[in-house]
Amino acid sequence: MPQLSRFPQFKEKSAAFKEPPLGLYLYPVLQVSDILLYKGTHVPIGDDQLAHLNLAKHITGKFNNTFKTNIFPIPKEVLPKSGAGRVKSLRAPEKKMSKSEADAKSRIELTDSSDDIIRKxxxxxxxxKSAITYDPAERPGVSNLIQIYSIISGLSTEQVCEQFAGKETLQLKVELGELLAEYLKPIRKRILEYSSDRHYLETVLKDGAAKATTIAEETFTQVQQVIGS
Known part of the structure; x- marks a missing residue:
């Protein structure tokens, strides 16, 4: 329980409540159950979820040791390349970019049009300051744009700064907007194609649910046998 109360996400989100709901407190445990039910071995996460995965490792190890079993593999984190796991908000660069943020201009949606991306x-x-320098602590906004440019282009943040040496922030925004819009264009196209094929999506969901149910039922049976219920 103390471990759960120390999660940064719990502290941040519980501040909005006079009495934080139980669901907010137990959410990391629910995440662990989602991993263990299907015996997940590798979990793709962002940097801010590392503490949650460490909790999953702890609970997995504790269960296996308590019941002298190896039913559950210890899950391993799959982290994105440097910087890609913590892209910042476009409107409040001291915070991460989030789909739950009320201001739609704070984030890039995969379904945004090219014009919307460039505008955001x-x-x-x-x-x-007009110079292009990478300093996340002192210049979070421009550093966030440099980081995004680095992720998309494959250049290091130092190389991005060298490329824009002598140019102003506006030029970085213009070129980044065009680069990002072009990068996401085929992804947006694929999403729209899938979204327009309702039969295909329903088939994928139905087949996936059937496979997931089979795995979950097998896992649940194994756990019952191990704990003697």
Whole structure:
């Protein structure tokens, strides 16, 4: 329980409640059950979810040791390349980019049009300095844009700064907007194609649910046998 109460996400989100709901407190445990029920071995996460996966490792190890079994593999984290796991908000760069943020201009949606992407990048919050320098602590806004450019282009943040040496922040925004719009265009196209084929999506969901149910039932039976219920 103390471990759950120390999660940064719990502290941040519980601040909005006079009495935090139980669901908010137990959410990390629910995440663990989602992993263990299907015997997940590798879990793709962002940097901010590492504490949650460490909890999954702890609970998995404790269960296996308690009941002298190896039913559950210890899950391993799959982290994105440097910086890609913690892209910041375009409107409040001190916070991570989130789909739950009320302001739609704070994030890039995979279904955003090219014009929307370019517009959001141009309106992103930076600072009063015009030079392009990477300093996440002192210049979170422009550093976030540099980081995004680095992820998309494959250049290091140092190389991005060198590429924009002598240019102003506006030029970075213009070029990043166009680069990002082009990068996401085929992804958006594929999403729209799938979204328009209702029969295909329903088939995938039905088949996936059947496979998941089979695995879950087998796992549940094994757990009952191990704990003697």
């Amino acid at each position: 990048i141009r309106k992103s919050v930076t600072d009063m």
